[in-house]
Amino acid sequence: xxxxxxxxxxxxxxxxxxxxxxxxxxxxxxxxxxxxxxxxxxxxxxxxxxxxxxxxxxxxxxxxxxxxxxxxxxxxxxxxxxxxxxxxxxxxxxxxxxxxxxxxxxxxxxxxxxxxxxxxxxxxxxxxxxxxxxxxxxxxxxxxxxxxxxxxxxxxxxxxxxxxxxxxxxxxxxxxxxxxxxxxxxxxxxxxxxxxxxxxxxxxxxxxxxxxxxxxxxxxxxxxxxxxxxxxxxxxxxxxxxxxxxxxxxxxxxxxxxxxxxxxxxxxxxxxxxxxxxxxxxxxxxxxxxxxxxxxxxxxxxxxxxxxxxxxxxxxxxxxxxxxxxxxxxxxxxxxxxxxxxxxxxxxxxxx
Amino acid sequence: xxxxxxxxxxxxxxxxxxxxxxxxxxxxxxxxxxxxxxxxxxxxxxxxxxxxxxxxxxxxxxxxxxxxxxxxxxxxxxxxxxxxxxxxxxxxxxxxxxxxxxxxxxxxxxxxxxxxxxxxxxxxxxxxxxxxxxxxxxxxxxxxxxxxxxxxxxxxxxxxxxxxxxxxxxxxxxxx
Numbered sequence: 001x002x003x004x005x006x007x008x009x010x011x012x013x014x015x016x017x018x019x020x021x022x023x024x025x026x027x028x029x030x031x032x033x034x035x036x037x038x039x040x041x042x043x044x045x046x047x048x049x050x051x052x053x054x055x056x057x058x059x060x061x062x063x064x065x066x067x068x069x070x071x072x073x074x075x076x077x078x079x080x081x082x083x084x085x086x087x088x089x090x091x092x093x094x095x096x097x098x099x100x101x102x103x104x105x106x107x108x109x110x111x112x113x114x115x116x117x118x119x120x121x122x123x124x125x126x127x128x129x130x131x132x133x134x135x136x137x138x139x140x141x142x143x144x145x146x147x148x149x150x151x152x153x154x155x156x157x158x159x160x161x162x163x164x165x166x167x168x169x170x171x172x173x174x175x176x177x178x179x180x181x182x183x184x185x186x187x188x189x190x191x192x193x194x195x196x197x198x199x200x201x202x203x204x205x206x207x208x209x210x211x212x213x214x215x216x217x218x219x220x221x222x223x224x225x226x227x228x229x230x231x232x233x234x235x236x237x238x239x240x241x242x243x244x245x246x247x248x249x250x251x252x253x254x255x256x257x258x259x260x261x262x263x264x265x266x267x268x269x270x271x272x273x274x275x276x277x278x279x280x281x282x283x284x285x286x287x288x289x290x291x292x293x294x295x296x297x298x299x300x301x302x303x304x305x306x307x308x309x310x311x312x313x314x315x316x317x318x319x320x321x322x323x324x325x326x327x328x329x330x331x332x333x334x335x336x337x338x339x340x341x342x343x344x345x346x347x348x349x350x351x352x
Numbered sequence: 353x354x355x356x357x358x359x360x361x362x363x364x365x366x367x368x369x370x371x372x373x374x375x376x377x378x379x380x381x382x383x384x385x386x387x388x389x390x391x392x393x394x395x396x397x398x399x400x401x402x403x404x405x406x407x408x409x410x411x412x413x414x415x416x417x418x419x420x421x422x423x424x425x426x427x428x429x430x431x432x433x434x435x436x437x438x439x440x441x442x443x444x445x446x447x448x449x450x451x452x453x454x455x456x457x458x459x460x461x462x463x464x465x466x467x468x469x470x471x472x473x474x475x476x477x478x479x480x481x482x483x484x485x486x487x488x489x490x491x492x493x494x495x496x497x498x499x500x501x502x503x504x505x506x507x508x509x510x511x512x513x514x515x516x517x518x519x520x521x522x523x524x525x526x527x528x
Contacts, residue, residue, distance in 0.1 A: 003379060004379075005379055005387065030391070031391055171415070174388060175386055175387060175388040176375060177385065177411075177414075178379055178385060259413050260412065263412030335413075335415050337415075337417050338412060
């Protein structure tokens with residue numbers, strides 16, 4: 001298959017179109033802008049709609065509207081813009097609508113900076129908006145994986161009728177890597193039982209709504225949704241285990257940071273230190289069984305993140321705090337180096 | 353093959369393009385490759401740099417902090433990064449624009465009057481590629497045949513003449 005060099009942001013856009021995305025609504029923000037620019041250039045040629053909204057809030061509500069009609073819709077932004085979208089995302093989840101949201105993270109809080117960060121982990125996995133709900137959260141670590149995960153995100157969002165997020169960062173968005181696009185046969189699921197796509201006086205109205213004034217009625221919608229979440233937790237986790245079988249120290253990292261960690265792990269192995277890496281590809285649902293397996297023979301665990309330490313909570317929970325979990329991270333847009341991670345591994349006293 | 357390349361200069365000198373050309377050469381030879389630009393305000397008139405990793409193994413961190421090949425197109429970039437070059441690494445300097453000479457004995461430094469050669473040979477904006485020619489010659493990284501294939505992939509058909517101009521610049525660089 002022919003390979004091309006593409007920026008992560010552009011690859012996300014191309015993959016979305018190939019996955020049958022027909023509506024893109026966005027508002028520019030660094031370091032995500034190439035995605036919207038690519039959509040602006042190509043969406044119309046692909047028979048879709050690109051619309052630059054007047055704000056992030058408008059964009060996410062346009063996604064809500066488009067998704068209500070049953071078409072595949074998407075928006076993208078970077079950290080501060082995602083915060084603005086959070087109300088709309090909660091409405092989308094409360095209305096059981098599928099869509100894809102891309103966050104090419106940058107440093108925060110506030111306007112923060114424009115360099116890469118992973119400090120929106122908690123936001124994406126625990127509370128992207130008010131109310132009891134989850135999104136599917138995918139964490140790619142290469143440009144090729146960005147392509148593959150966008151396609152998967154659209155499919156899973158439709159399958160479970162819920163929003164899905166690609167949690168990337170400025171480094172992945174801006175870098176170019178070889179990428180190929182597998183032939184994607186887009187099979188749109190049948191949405192005729194719920195989509196508000198025109199009843200033509202031939203069927204009952206379909207109502208897309210997240211307002212339930214009777215507590216018992218609202219409780220039931222939430223409880224039903226959580227039953228669905230249990231199925232997802234059981235079926236949809238995904239992770240990479242790298243050299244973990246005999247590892248005394250397991251380093252956990254996701255996204256771009258996992259690349260830095262892999263370099264450090266390889267270097268440590270060359271020095272005879274028994275260390276491996278656990279990389280979740282889904283952040284929600286968090287791959288609990290997989291991290292337990294990865295750490296089965298380890299005496300110590302390390303979480304490396306581009307934040308002050310957020311995923312570390314999920315690792316501790318998954319391991320029931322049975323093993324010490326240490327942390328190393330850089331934040332605010334600083335990318336940790338393999339040398340820094342290696343130093344931390346050595347400081348933890350990796351056994352030979 | 354395992355190159356961690358850092359190219360740095362002013363915005364507008366073609367730092368990103370030179371890096372892109374190397375990345376496409378790597379793609380043509382089915383190597384593992386990554387290209388990462390500095391982005392943001394520094395691109396617009398300030399200093400600009402780009403990391404290119406080329407290897408037979410999958411690329412870990414795409415951010416090059418200790419290059420084994422360093423290309424400096426201006427004085428601030430030379431000052432900032434020359435101390436970061438890995439021991440036994442190679443540094444390539446446009447000596448028309450960089451007045452300093454490194455006193456490091458553990459790296460090989462190549463000084464090319466790239467900007468002057470650009471003017472003499474009437475290759476506007478060609479200094480980056482002239483210096484790249486020297487990189488290719490001194491490292492043996494890629495052949496002209498590979499460079500041609502890469503250029504054919506990057507340069508749009510409407511600007512086909514740029515392919516020969518770039519190859520000419522590469523040739524001038526190789527001869528230095």
